[in-house]
Amino acid sequence: MEAVVKKQYQIDFGAVLSEVHVFAPATVANMICGFDILGFAVDYPGDEVQMFRVPEPGVRIRSIKGDEGRLPVDPERNTVSACVKMLLAHLGIENEIGVEIDLIKHMPIGSGLGSSSASTVAGLFAINSLLGNPLTKAELLPFCVEGERLACGHGHADNVAPALMGGITLVRGYDPLDVIKLPVPEELYAGIVFPKVDVPTRDARQLIKEKVYLRDAVTQWGNIAGLVAGLYEKDYALISRSMHDVLIEPTRAILIPEFYAMKDIALQEGALSFGISGSGPSVVAISKGKEIAERAATAIQEHLTRSEIESFKYVSSVNIDGPKIINK
Structure with missing residues (x-):
């Protein structure tokens, strides 16, 4: 894991919460042209973590709902518990506090919407909140990246950065990790459709070419720069x-x-652009205004139904807040 600056953390164990309930959002990674460096958070779907302080030291998964039995409950192998354990070790209190975790999944695993990212962010935000927020979001981010490494073998931040920070994020570099929040034009919406087909993240990454033509790289650089400029200028045409x-x-x-x-x-329905969310199979129609995003997603879903492909649809603005504590 990238080195996190070690400093003295004062944890008031008398003030540690007894429980906390956190929601963390799904994300659209890459933002079409920004492979591994761009992404944004959405309002829904997302995952929830309920965390409870218990007398016995250690980190345990109490239950997982919504995963169809696919996720491990072993605290060393589950990304949520493993990252919580890393954070407690970093704080030097892994033998002084015990927590149990309920994980509630609200999105399909392998959907291209940052399923593992949302769970990891929810867990780390929960333990940090439980302890009185000793770490900033920037200090939490490297632990979130480790969760992605555990989940898919590659420690990328284009999902976890927007899920944790909210809004649209740019990963300028990984060594050291350098993340910048970008402006969010208020009318930017995403019409997301998840076709129920299996595209494992590891398989999707293996298809990527190791070498590209310089002319294609130049085109892509221009597109990324143009997109960033367009966000700052709120220039939807750009x-x-x-x-x-x-x-x-x-x-x-x-x-x-x-x-x-x-x-x-x-594009016929008026979307600004269309592409793959993360490694897929979810796709996204990025649009100016909710109406166009809704119309595009509905038309796509109707087409998939005619093609006998089951799908889910989500329409959302960009979530600028990231994870949040919820009361139920």
Whole structure:
């Protein structure tokens, strides 16, 4: 794990909460043209973590709901508990406090919406809140990245950064980790459709070429720079013509049935751009205004139904807050 500056943390055990309930959002990684460096959070779906302080030291998974039995309850192998253990070790209190965790999944695993990211962020935000917030979000981020490394073998931040920080984030560099929050135009919406087909993240990454043509790299750099400029200027036309992917989409689209038909539908409905969310199979119609995002997502879902492919639909603005404590 990237080195986190060690400092003295004062934990008042008398003030530690007895329990906390946290929601962390799903994310759209890559933002079409920004592979591994861009992403944004959405309002829904997301995952929840309920964390309880218990007398016996250690970290345990009490229950997992919504995962169809696919996630490990072993605290060393589950990304939520493993990252909580890392954080407690960093604080030097792993033998002084005990917590039990209920994980509630609200999105499909392997959906391309940052499922593992949302769980990890929820868990780390929960333990930090339980302890009285000894770490800032920036200090929590490297632990979130480790969760991604455990989940898929690659410690990328394009999901966990927006899930933790909220809004749109740019990962300027990984060595050291350097994340910048970008402006969010208020009318930017996402119409997300998750086709129920299996595209494992590890498989999707293996398809990516190790070498690219310089002319394609130059095109992609221009698109990323144009997108960032468009966000700052709130220039939706510039955002639209910048969000094109010439490096990753042509290969990954092969794994997603009806991809180019869905893209045509989204653009015909007025979306600014259309592409793959993360490693897929979820796709996203990025739009100006909720109405267009809703219309595009609905038309795509209707097309998938005619093609006998089951799907889920989500329409959301950009979530600028990230994780939050909820009361139930």
